[in-house]
Amino acid sequence: MCDDDIHPGLVTDPTVSRRGLALWTVAAAGLAAASAAGAQAKVVEKDVQVNTPDGVSDSALFYPEGRGTWPGVLLWPDIMGLRPVKREMGRRLASQGYVVLVVNPFYRSHTAPVMPGDINFGDPETRRTLMGYRQAMTNEGIDKDSVAYVAFLDAQKQTNRKAKVGVQGYCMGGPLSFRTAAAVPNRIGAVGSFHGGGLVTDQPSSPHLLIPKTNAEYLVAVAKNDDARAPNDKEVLKKAFADAGKKATVEVYPADHGWCVPGSQVYDPAAAEKAWAELSAMYKRALV
Numbered sequence: 001m002c003d004d005d006i007h008p009g010l011v012t013d014p015t016v017s018r019r020g021l022a023l024w025t026v027a028a029a030g031l032a033a034a035s036a037a038g039a040q041a042k043v044v045e046k047d048v049q050v051n052t053p054d055g056v057s058d059s060a061l062f063y064p065e066g067r068g069t070w071p072g073v074l075l076w077p078d079i080m081g082l083r084p085v086k087r088e089m090g091r092r093l094a095s096q097g098y099v100v101l102v103v104n105p106f107y108r109s110h111t112a113p114v115m116p117g118d119i120n121f122g123d124p125e126t127r128r129t130l131m132g133y134r135q136a137m138t139n140e141g142i143d144k145d146s147v148a149y150v151a152f153l154d155a156q157k158q159t160n161r162k163a164k165v166g167v168q169g170y171c172m173g174g175p176l177s178f179r180t181a182a183a184v185p186n187r188i189g190a191v192g193s194f195h196g197g198g199l200v201t202d203q204p205s206s207p208h209l210l211i212p213k214t215n216a217e218y219l220v221a222v223a224k225n226d227d228a229r230a231p232n233d234k235e236v237l238k239k240a241f242a243d244a245g246k247k248a249t250v251e252v253y254p255a256d257h258g259w260c261v262p263g264s265q266v267y268d269p270a271a272a273e274k275a276w277a278e279l280s281a282m283y284k285r286a287l288v
Helices: 018-031 084-095 124-135 139-155 173-183 207-213 224-229 233-244 269-286
Strands: 043-052 055-064 072-076 099-102 165-170 188-194 217-223 248-253
Touching: 043 084, 043 139, 055 084, 055 139, 072 084, 072 139, 072 173, 084 099, 099 139, 139 165, 139 173, 165 173, 165 269, 173 188, 173 207, 188 269, 207 233, 217 224, 217 233, 217 269, 224 233, 224 248, 233 248, 248 269
Parallel strands: 072 099, 072 165, 165 188, 188 217, 217 248
Antiparallel strands: 043 055, 055 099
8 A cells, every 4th residue: 555655745746737648648659669659549538437336436438439349458546546647548558459447446435536636645634535545445345346347348349358358557556456357367367567555465465365366467567665665575476476377577667656657756757668568568468
């Protein structure tokens, strides 16, 4: 789980408007031209309501324009939830040929965006509010949500139901992605965790203990400061993947926690593009 040590003063920048995010996409395409991560197709964007056993999740759906079907991808946001920058990530991924559902993980507590304007995780009151939203999500509830979100993707006429589904998450979304792979093992074929928090704990509910229950390939991109705090976690993960016979890449990036998210104070474009290229390559080979 994210805390103030991991997110010192992390903010979403209110100047990162839709125009600014579009410029980020163009810049990202330039940095990643060789990785085919740039915009490739016009994208349809819809606000959707996903029924779950615990209520209705207001989420965002993205898919390529035109006729055809594409693999589905579920995107779990970080502690700051569904907001413009996460929508842009969904839009960019959909342009590569996927049906992408970016969810509001905090629908039990608040509709998205869960806070107006910029979000300063270093502010104690803001932190208490967001952590309260996170604590309202039990493991049982997350598992039920995962089933509902994947079923929603599969119900879309644009989704290729013969292909496996991908799931990716940022910060708290990393462990949620592990849980999704275990909750829907027959559908999840690839898992991406980016600066995931709490992938290895000493509790029986630790996400890494779910690996044997899954049938997916994994990409685990670890922040250098997270690794400095818990240097053994990567070895635990590598052993868990090896023992379970799962194909996995566990790599420490030379960037701080939150580096993948444009608008954060620690955003690292080069490292973010490397992570995006690795994710794209995994999806291309695993979501078949």
